[in-house]
Amino acid sequence: MEAEGGEMTVEVERTFIGAGCNRIVHNVSWGACDLISFGAQNAVAIFCPKTAQILTTLPGHKASVNCTHWLPSSKFAFRAKNFERHYLLSGDADGAILLWEFSLANKNWRNVLQVSEKHKKCVTCISAILLSQADALFASSSSDGVVSIWEIIFPSSAGGECKLSCLHSIVAGRKPMVALSFVELPGNSGHLALAMGGLDNKIHIYRGERSGKFVRACELKGHNDWIRCLDFSLPLYANGEPSILLVSSSQDKGIRIWKMAVQNNDADSTKEETTLAAYIKGPIFVAGSSSYQISLESLLIGHEDWVYSVEWQPPQSSSIEGTECYQPQSILSASMDKTMMIWHPEKTTGIWMNMVTVGELSHCALGFYGGHWSPSGNSILAHGYGGSFHHWKNVGTDFDDWKPQKVPSGHFAPVSDISWARDGEYLLSVSHDQTSRVFSAWSNESLIEDGEAWHEIARPQVHGHDINCVTMIKGKGNHRFVSGADEKVARVFEAPLSFLKTLNHTTSQKSSYADDLPSNVQILGANMSALGLSQKPIYQYESKERNNNEGIDTLETIPEAVPTVLTEPPIEEQLAWHTLWPESHKLYGHGNELFSLCCDHEGKLVASSCKAQLASVTEIWLWQVGSWKAVGRLHSHSLTVTQLEFSHDNNFLLSVSRDRHFSIFAIKHTGQDELSHELIVRQEAHKRIIWACSWNPFGHEFATGSRDKTVKIWQLVNGSSVKVLMTLPTFQSSITALSWLGVDSQKNRGLLAVGMENGLVELWTLSSTRNNDGDVAATTATLSVRFDPFLCHVSAVHRLRWRSAKKSDDSRSVQLASCGADHCVRLFQVHV
Template sequence: MVNIEVERVFIGGGCNRIVNNVSWGACGLVSFGSQNAVSIFNPQTAKILTTLPGHKASVNCTHWLPNSKFAYKASDWEKHYLLSGDAQGVIVLWEFTLAENKWRYVSQLEVSHKKGVTCITAVVLSRNEAIFASTSSDCVVNLWKLALSDGAGDCTIINLHSLSTGLKPMVTLSLAELPGSTTHLILAMGGLDNKIHLYCGERTGQFVRACELKGHTDWIRSLDFSLPLSLTGEPHNLLLVSSSQDKGIRIWKMVLCDSAGNFDKTKAVNSLAYYIKGPVFVAGSFSYQVSLESLVIGHEDWVYSVEWQPPSLKENKTCYQPQSILSASMDKTMMIWQPERTTGIWVNVVTVGELSHSALGFYGGHWSPDGDSILAHGYGGSFHLWKNFGSEIGNWKPQKVPSGHFAAVTDIAWGRCGEYLMSVSDDQTTRIFALWLNEAKLRGDDTWHEIARPQVHGHDINCLAIIQGKGNHRFVSGADEKVARVFEAPLSFLKTLNHATSNLHDDLQVDVQVLGANMSALGLSQKPIYVQASSETSERSGNEGFDTLETIPDAVPSVLTEPPIEEQLAWHTLWPESHKLYGHGNELFSLCCDHQGKLVASSCKAQSMSVAEIWLWEVGTWKAVGRLQSHSLTVTRMEFSHDDKYLLAVSRDRHLSLFFIDQTDQTSYQLLTRQEAHKRIVWACSWNPFGHQFATGSRDKIVKIWEVQKESCVQLMTLPAFKSSVTALSWTGLHEHNNNGVLAVGMENGLIELWSLSFANSEQDSSISPPKASLIIQFDPFMCHVSSVNRLAWRISTKDDGSESMQLASCGADHCVRIFKVSFV
């Protein structure tokens, strides 16, 4: 076990549900905040490539330097940069080297905001220089100059100016170079006072107020400057697009007037032209006239983002700014707007969106650097990507994107044969991730996707147990309610799984008469849709019956022949609920199933011994066959030994309990021992697959190894203290080394370690040769979670040459599900 390799196979995670969170870089990668991490994904492969640890609070906004707007300047850049701001006001700069595909934490800005950062914008002046602005709910806008390193040198960041915006904070910013001027920049800001504020300043100094633009009647949500473009033969026109919660989009034109030497501001302000045409402002030796170019109406809800199509380089190396604007709204649509050639009136030329009833609109929309793709992120933490396969306006088709939970992931479990990974979360969903084999063969690498969303609930889901043994795929989930729910795989899922994994389950499909499931609008239960009923429904006309609150559009369970997109997942992949398990007095907290698939154990949140009892349920009849009393506070984790003789439970009361389970005739149980295990809450436990040893992990940063001896348990050893609370454990055996194992340890700081454990071959020898433990590897922090690891789970596969390749799945409070490949060479 000297040579060990760990590689990251998959990251599944959702996007923080906040405006300005997503940025599409000139390098083609997309950045977004996922809880405390900055996540990076590649739209070409629909894979999350990495997560960057460094923030201590939720990431609110990210911004690439250069982003897609400045892609025409960055065709030969070797290094790209990323800014990220969080809910505590901290801004971090990252460096990405294209050739090596490596990330580096550069620095944290010294003059940070006192409250959460809400927007970052930047203008890239040259390969070595950029100016960016940040705004926060502390009513301050900071301007910075960034000298980018061209080679070995480091970046330097200078704070140019801090602007106070009074009592109402600004929520959106945009920066641009003023047309005709090589020294002056213009900063537009908008926020809660419904006005757009323009400030001018030199690249090196302070910014001064230029003018205000009035017109919007609600909060201003997004601003974006175009590159200077030529309109009707006039050179040097700068366009600004703004969107608001008043559902409207406005386009403002800034025209270069004569030089400022011939300009009398007081006279201009009092003139009639000032009120008709709009305000005039001076910057350096030039003056500019601002006027409203167009008012664009079409969305039915708040317009959260507007963005100009990125400029492109023509063959003669001149830069061309297309007159095309992308808007994203809470009305579940994104629209592309362009002026008509004859009238110049801005019209909607493309509309894409999400028709699912479960969607609640888009927080932002973004262009790809070449303008042939558009990306939205929505209320459900989800991404939506469309690509243009046609001519100018063309044929926009939805594409695959990464997906995952948008709240803490509380539990995971592998399918019975390891063909999929199931996870549950505080985002009130259960999700299934699987390797899509056909796609993997084409690409030559592991391509995991979310293939189903079996449960969409009304409560945060805390725990999960997949029923082992033969028969159809079933699982039990427990949420912030007093009921455990049992679900059974429908026919549509079994057929989808065949397409994904090529593991034929024809024997199961014969008996399954349920095609999928439907959800009632005001209920929490998922009702089955039967194969026969489904065909009858499709034959009937769609106008029958009345539309009441109790009915929502019927789901159409479909067999997926390629990885699904969000619309399919959210509605058409539900599993029917077969049973409810009543008995607990509080919210469910932990579940586990034995290895034969005969018993399920459940526990709930508890403050007293009577509520903290463990219930045993018989699989199939779903009768309660036992109520095990031992603990006085919440039982945090339970696990059956691999021969199903013992049930181990650990609790908030710092104790462990060991029960003997006898299933020979009728299920009977007996408490063998209850003893104090740790000085703080015990969060995790795990059995040795080849023996009756087990490990416990606690908030006291200690992992202890125990052994069952003569109807009691004895502590064998204590691992050296960890740097953080131990929150997850998973023990796996190595088949060629009997009684040797690998223990995965997950911690509150997000890090994961693997430890080697070896024991004597029999209980008698243990006194002569004590067990040994040694650290094998600490995972690279860039591969790990950025906050607490909630659960770890091993999946083992043996290769043809006899070497073992194991996969370790983990889930955490950072909204992520991760899969690692661990190879012993």
């Protein structure tokens, strides 16, 4: 991406995206192109299962994404061998449906169209059938009780227009449908069946033609709770007669398999008497010249909780003459009981049995929302309550051997703050999902081109409150951070030995803390107490015989964490439980929920603020790192202090507030434990809330950004007064994040990263000349780069942070981290 003006050319590329999956059924789809789509807040995220990296996010939805569906999906992969372009449908909580085109040749995405007649309420399910390379049908269900059936005609050449037409709308009634599946009826060219299930516990079968409307054929009763998922098989050929199987899952914990067989009117009635179908007569419906008998084939009982999804193993290309493909008799089910099961009929009896069970063992997980097959049928993927993915691959040759694989991970609620480690070895993020997470580059990844890929390597804090702010302690010594949540206490966490050793595996360079190992770190890891919020340390030489009542399963006997040194990126089960950090201190003092934290650049002081409606509660507290004593209480503002930042020489503390003012405090260390502080400036700066501020690393200039869509550059003159140097041109949206990077100290030149409420990010080059007194004589600002919307967040940017480069690193390439309301942590490579 080239600069739009100015001397400095700046280019930006995506390095990493961390995001969790929206907690909703039908949200994930595995495409025939072997990419997986899922909704992450308002964005559609795409990840590659081979590299376990999120490749991109697609902006366009105004509300949370509920469901995604590939065209062709893994079910039709056998037809998609020569496709140059794949398509993706996504539906959101506002009822909007978007169609995306993915070009395999250049890996480009484009938004092809938005369905004009949107649903009145949220889209609950999308199911599609690929009729040919040129056209497809899809059905969408919604909470408004309507199921719409659409036809898409794909363009014949790249960049062409897609044509969309609504064939039919079915009003389902007061109890909406939440599960859909399409099938082409065998022996009947052009006739289709659509199965719908929902809140009335019945499966409704509709029949129709490619171009006409769909009419009710019959309904299937049997389930006694909401139907959650339906999936038709492709035709199975037994004794030359084609039949189709429909599998349904429900909140009644059961899975039912229904057989839809072509009725042969000339059949010998005596022969029919001997079949099971004679005893379980189901409804018959007519489509075209054929009639179809539906009967219950099997009832699968094995899950202990709601079964949210069932899916047939994708058909494989067949060598059998006359059949287009071979449909394996294998079903994958995923349930809220934290397991996925694979079911096959037994060879001798034909009875369907559970052959494989995989699942999550950690006690804190709350089950799976859906399970999916890979196009080849040798991998399965589940998405869970914690926004997490779980991927298993069959690595056995002669027998099944399912092994867990790496997956992308991230927060499943807005990410409120991020902070870099002292030398930028890793990035720490905190979120309203009540967790803090550590992301780091993992070297020597064979599948990544440059050998380095970012992964989540630890989850230090798993809390009972939404976490609002965090700061890493920048000083010497062990890794520590302070976090503040929707409680009045700040908590201090210290890295255990297992994490410090893991760090040496992640990067090719030795960790800057390697000298601290292992003599002075006695703590291996941490355990969560069953009913409390504190994380208790596990010591290196601790006795293993503490728990005497192991046989009794109570809340107090939750499993012990096993801190381990990771030699490769961890999977969800390890992250959720075995990478906790112990809590070393609690900082009491604030009167309300904590809102903002920052640490000085030497790691000696931490400043904190809380939410406030009254001037008496707005005070900023200063804490001494190490002793954790409160060494100062600063009064200035009348409403919540939204951000705090120390100047790079640590002499001044800048605070900005909802009261539209900023304040600057002079901070002086007068003795070992003593500190003096003085308010030197308090000034109204903007017309609306000030959300963000940032100091120039080379001097006492600073930037403030506000809801009034402006960024102002100020200078602190002689440590006693402030003057405004310039106001940048008005932005399109509220300013919610700022971060200033020093590029050239001789020319006092820097890059200011500006994050906005609409999710977009811009980089501005700021340079100034100083006069003999050190005051700024002239300042210029140039827009260097406006990030492509496909790189950016899709909701408000909450924080921007430049990665602190190592002293020896003279590279002209720097990294910028961002986090936002779209649940994403993003990392950009900026070439200056």
